[in-house]
Structures are given as structure tokens and as C-alpha cells.
Amino acid sequence: MADDTLNPFAFEAGKSWLAVFHPVAKLTFLIAVASAAMRSEPGLLAALFLIAFIEQFSMPRAGKGALYSISVLILFSALVRGILPGDGRIFDVGTLSDSAIYALRLLTVYLYSRLFYATTRVSEIGDWMTAFTRTMRRIVGVGQRDVSAQSSAAAAVNNRPTIHNNNIRQASILSDPGMLFSLVLLFLPRIFDTYQRIKEAGEVRAINLSRRNLRRSLAMLEQLIIASIVQAWRTAAAMEIRAYSPARTLRLQKFAWGDWAMAGAAIALLFLAKL
Amino acid sequence: MPELFRADALRHVFPDGTAALDNVSLSIAEGEFLIIAGRNGAGKSLLMRHFIGLSKPSSGAVFYRGQPVPAQIPLIRREVGYVFQDTEAQIFGQTVEEDLAFGPANLGMQGQDLEDAVQHALKEAHLEGMENRRPNTLSGGEKRRLAIAGVLAMSPRCVILDEPFANLDFPSVQEILAVLEVLRAEGKTLIVLTHEIEKVFALATRLVILDKGHIVFDAPPGEAQQSDFGSSGLVCPYQECYPWLMTH
Numbered sequence A: 001m002a003d004d005t006l007n008p009f010a011f012e013a014g015k016s017w018l019a020v021f022h023p024v025a026k027l028t029f030l031i032a033v034a035s036a037a038m039r040s041e042p043g044l045l046a047a048l049f050l051i052a053f054i055e056q057f058s059m060p061r062a063g064k065g066a067l068y069s070i071s072v073l074i075l076f077s078a079l080v081r082g083i084l085p086g087d088g089r090i091f092d093v094g095t096l097s098d099s100a101i102y103a104l105r106l107l108t109v110y111l112y113s114r115l116f117y118a119t120t121r122v123s124e125i126g127d128w129m130t131a132f133t134r135t136m137r138r139i140v141g142v143g144q145r146d147v148s149a150q151s152s153a154a155a156a157v158n159n160r161p162t163i164h165n166n167n168i169r170q171a172s173i174l175s176d177p178g179m180l181f182s183l184v185l186l187f188l189p190r191i192f193d194t195y196q197r198i199k200e201a202g203e204v205r206a207i208n209l210s211r212r213n214l215r216r217s218l219a220m221l222e223q224l225i226i227a228s229i230v231q232a233w234r235t236a237a238a239m240e241i242r243a244y245s246p247a248r249t250l251r252l253q254k255f256a257w258g259d260w261a262m263a264g265a266a267i268a269l270l271f272l273a274k275l
Numbered sequence B: 001m002p003e004l005f006r007a008d009a010l011r012h013v014f015p016d017g018t019a020a021l022d023n024v025s026l027s028i029a030e031g032e033f034l035i036i037a038g039r040n041g042a043g044k045s046l047l048m049r050h051f052i053g054l055s056k057p058s059s060g061a062v063f064y065r066g067q068p069v070p071a072q073i074p075l076i077r078r079e080v081g082y083v084f085q086d087t088e089a090q091i092f093g094q095t096v097e098e099d100l101a102f103g104p105a106n107l108g109m110q111g112q113d114l115e116d117a118v119q120h121a122l123k124e125a126h127l128e129g130m131e132n133r134r135p136n137t138l139s140g141g142e143k144r145r146l147a148i149a150g151v152l153a154m155s156p157r158c159v160i161l162d163e164p165f166a167n168l169d170f171p172s173v174q175e176i177l178a179v180l181e182v183l184r185a186e187g188k189t190l191i192v193l194t195h196e197i198e199k200v201f202a203l204a205t206r207l208v209i210l211d212k213g214h215i216v217f218d219a220p221p222g223e224a225q226q227s228d229f230g231s232s233g234l235v236c237p238y239q240e241c242y243p244w245l246m247t248h
Helices: A022-040 A042-058 A063-082 A091-118 A123-138 A144-152 A175-204 A214-242 A257-272 B044-051 B069-079 B098-107 B110-124 B138-154 B170-185 B226-230 B243-245
Strands: B003-013 B019-027 B033-037 B058-066 B080-083 B156-162 B188-194 B207-210 B214-221
Touching: A022 A042, A022 A123, A022 A257, A042 A091, A063 A091, A063 B098, A123 A175, A175 A214, B003 B044, B019 B044, B019 B188, B019 B214, B033 B044, B044 B058, B044 B156, B044 B188, B058 B069, B069 B080, B080 B138, B098 B110, B098 B138, B110 B138, B110 B170, B138 B156, B138 B170, B170 B188
Parallel strands: B033 B188, B033 B207, B080 B156, B156 B188
Antiparallel strands: B003 B019, B003 B058, B207 B214
């Protein structure tokens, strides 16, 4: 599996006090803080940046991935603000102070995003997506059996949990967007890992893929596609064996007082940023 | 003991005409500790895929608790756990705890029942204290035990393990064997598919050797002769097969 230190958004359970908060509260706060960071005065921006920066120390080391992303952000800011200022020049050095502020805004959003993703399980977000979909389907009267089966499915037979009936098992995975979301994020590092292995296998056989040889690149792409299909097929079999059902139990965290406080802080922040 | 699985004249032919399983008849009773051994490509995994309803026979029939497998799929999913050789494909959670909850949640378990199932599986697979670890930070042996725990969390009556010792060092093999001993003591039906029979030989109650899609041996492990292993491409598990080891 790919080394997650390359992924600055990899989940790290329990390393930050933010991990205990409700994902919806954190998402609300993230939206508010991102909006504020992009529009606020430099003073508030600096404060927001400082808080996010300090909180990063409670997280595991960011790794090369984060440093690379930050470098791209700063370069992007300099280019966006400095390139073609409109007076015939190609680049205006005088706009670099603006660029610095702009970079700080993007960096602040980046750091809060990282805090959100690194302290929130994909399944937490996914379960809320599925819960929302189930509610909407209930409102419009679609797939009610899927949802109502939830409680009956837990009825015990000889003190053992029972499985959903066949109708429920045949419900479409499309009614479970949370699982689709989780699977996509599960697959990305695995595909990246497969790519690395194929690349290394080519390199030890003296195939230099960095030369951009189209035929070799296509051969590698073919290998990657085949390996990904095999991986998807194995995952599907494993899901089947572990009795996957779109009517699965969702593990939804309850909204606690701390979550309300975080949502309140989000509103206060929007007020402070005069949005 | 009541019969769990039965295959009657099971035949599986690949599109190229190769018979991967040819006229295989086998009955497995509840509570057995069965080794299905054979060289790579002998048909071990394919036979099990038929038992759990992941493959369809070309001819013959497969039964679970006396009923055809296709009609028993929900019961099989609840009662039979399958640990794949490729454990990575079987891991769905971002943490150990989350992965263990995947199966029970699919069965409709909720609240405390679900938490209890997770804790029980952690204990049985000797993974206590690793609840919040990310699966990709686990060692090969720990990942294998996580995959086993993932099926144990669903309280199966039968556990099938496909090459459970593949790519594991000696301490990891010992850890897997310790888990198997616990499951055997609980009276679960255990089916181990392996070509490394020497590792699990002493625990099993029955040995089935498959070769080129045929059953060539089916008896208690102690009744197997040296020639039964060699002719099937297996390592002989008896110490007397290695006299040179005794000279040192």
C-alpha cells in the first residue's frame, strides 16, 4: 500500500483534539473559515493562519506531499498576482506583497482542509452522505424498504444477527453514495501503489519510463488498467463475502455540545469577517 | 456432526477447455479442521469459491446444509467467513476498528451489539490495543490477523482461510496458528487451503489433497504416506523425510 506520509490528507485517528468533533460541525467550520480566510482583513487572516499552523503540530508529520502542495500554492499565488499586470509587462515584481497575502489565504484554507480531512474518517463523511440520501429517498418515497429494513435486519435468529432479505441485498449501491465515496478514496492510494510497482518493475528491467516513450507508456497504462480491474474484482468479492448490503448500519455520531459550539464559532467567524 | 458443505461430481471447465475441477465429490462436516492441500493451480481456491457461491459449476452440484448453494447465499454470508490470500483487498476501513465493524454493520448489527462484536474479534485475533491503527501501518502478519478478525466479527460458524501463511515470517505464522487454535477450541469449522501443510498439519483432523482438479487423498493427516505428498508437489511434513536435519 502507498506510503500515507505522501498524502497530507490521510486520516490519523486521535492525534488531534479535532478528531472528537462531529464531521458536520467540522465541515461547517471549514466552510466558514475558508470563506473568512479568502475575504478577511490581514489581521484576522494572520490569526486564523496562526491557529491552523499551531494545530498542525498535533498532527503527524506532513511529509513531502504537504511541502510540495504548499510550494505549488505559493508559486501559483505569485503567478496569478504577478503575471501580465496589464501594462505590457510580463511580470510585475511590485505585486509580490499582494501575492504573499494571497498565498497566505490559500495556505490557511489548505491547513484547515488538512485538519478537517486528517481528523475525519472517510466513513464518517460517507455515512452522513448515505443518511442524507436515505432521508431524501424516504421523503420522495423511493426505496423505503431499503431504509425500513435497517431495524428488522438486526432481529436475532438463535441469538445471531440475521442478514437482510434478498430484496434488500439486491438494492443498488447507488443508494449508498457513502460507500461509493469510501471506495473511491480507498482505491486511489492502491492505484498509486500499483503504478509505483509497475514503474519500478519496468525500471529494474532497464525500461526508463521517464523518456516518455509512448509505446512503453501505453504498455504501462495497459498493465495499470488490468491490475486495477483485477483489484476492483477482488474488492467486490471481498465485499460480497463480508455481506455488503446498501442497507448496512450507519454509524452516525450524535451532535454534542462541543459540536454546537463549533457551529456557533463558524457563524461568529463569518460575522467577524463581515461576510 | 451435521454436514456443512457437499460437492457432488463437481466439474469446472474454463473457457479454454481446461478442467480445473473434475468430478470432485467431497463432504465437510461441522466442527472439522480440514486442510485442503495441493500445488499452485490444483483447484483449492476454486473449489472453495464454489462452496461460498462465488463461482458456478460447469456440471455437478454444491450444497450448504443440504440445500443448493445458490439458495443458501444469505445463510452462507452469515455463517461462513472467507479470508482471502490477498488481505489488502479485504480491508475496507481507515482504522482497524472501522474495518472490523464493516461486516457486522452489513449484517444489520447496531449499537452495543456492533461494538461487542468488534471487541470480541479484536481479542480473538490478538489485536487488542490496535483499534486506532491504520491498516497500512500493520505488519504482514498483523494484516493477515486483521483479515481473520474481519470475518470473526461476523460470528461465523465456519472460517475458510486461503493460504494463511503465505509471505509470513515464523513469528507471524505462530500468531496465525495461535488464532486457529482458539477457533478450533471454540468448535468452529476450519478449512485451511495451503501448500504449506507442515505448518498446520498437527492441528488438522482431516487432510484432502487436490491435484490437477482431482481429489487424490482424503483421510486423517496421520494416514498420509510420504508418497502422497511428493506425488502432489507438496513438502512432506514428517521429520523422517529429512534425515540430514538430524545429523546436526
